[in-house]
Amino acid sequence: MTELEEQVLDEVWSGFVPLKISLSKYDISFSGTPLDYYICVPRCSYLPLIVENIRKHFDQYTSTDYIQDEIWFSYKSVPLKWHYPIGFLLDIYSSILYNSVNLTIPFEIEVNFRRFPADILLPYKGLKSLYTIFQNSLKESCAMLLGTSSPVLNLSxxxxxxxxxxxxxxxxxxxxxxxxDFSGLSQENCKLIPVKIYYQKLGNGIMLHPFQASEQKNVLDAVKEVVEEFQGKIVAQGIEIPGDSDLHWLWKCLAHPDNFLYITLLDS
Structure with a gap:
């Protein structure tokens, strides 16, 4: 790691997202308007990790029995995937304003205590579900990088x-x-660069698209392999990425803790 890369990593990992959380109108049981809940959370964190604090805050406004498996979050009535990093969710629901990336700050979302959209979201069975998905994602990225997930499997x-x-x-x-042993690797030590790309026009979800590490590739060329006609903005970690940025360097410095580089494509 160079000194510059270490500095970038420190800044990326210390990044926070301010959230403004409102209680769904369907869960309000008492007169009056519930006070919104404000919190700053790490970009690399996940929504289920703040559920308990949110439940305590809104408990006085609802008679809904709290069922862990039923709680979910939404943005403008769209269910938010609880296993996506919060910073990535913010990137997904950003927009282009005056030819610049416009991040909606604070990120205004709703918490829902009932009507879990099982047809859209993965089943949630508590923090163990989140931990399992994170570990599996870490193994998957390691297998792409090294051709084996053994370094993750061998952790105590x-x-x-x-x-x-x-x-x-x-x-x-x-x-x-x-x-x-499996993060921040030099290009020579990587087999594939683990990348996940989100583009709304290609469906409701992210595309897993590893790239050959042996090929010197910039991010725009990589994106056009997936969406040939794309002409918009490329975003990662809340940053508009120049098209000529080296893909391996971006992964090395902007990957989330599961070792995937999450790229969001926004139409101009």
Whole structure:
């Protein structure tokens, strides 16, 4: 790692998203308007990690029995996928204003205590569900990078817990110490660069698209392999990315803790 790369990583991992959370009108049981809940969360964190605080805040406004499996979040009535990093969700629901990327700050979302949209969202069975998805994603990215997921599988339980805690809190230095065998790798040591791309016109979800690490490729060329006609803005970690940016460098410095580079494509 160069000094510049270390500085970029520190800034990326210390990034926060301000949230303004409102209670769904369908869950309000008492007269009056519930006070919204404001919180800043790490970009690399996940919505289920703040559920308990939100439940306590809105408990006085609703008679709904709290069922962990039923709680979900939405943005402008669109269910938010609970297993996506919060910063990535913000990128997805951003827009282009005056030819610049416009991040909606604070990110105004709703919490819902009932009517879980099982046809849209993965089943949620508590934080164990989130932990399992994170671990599986880490194994998947490791297998792409090295051709094997063994470095992740060989972590001790103590190391696994440290990696997860660092991912939740945005602790880059602690994360790097435990994952040096499969994160921040040089281009020569990578087989594939693990990338996930979101483009609304291609369906409701993200596309897994690894790229050959041996090929010197900029991000615009990579995007056009997936969406040939794309002419809009490329966003990662809330940043508008110049098209000539090196793809491996972007992964090395802007990947989320699961070791995937999340790219969002926004139409101009």
């Amino acid at each position: 339980r103590e190391q696994e817990d440290k990696v997860w805690n660092c991912a939740k809190t945005g602790n880059y230095k602690g994360f790097a110490e435990s994952t040096r």
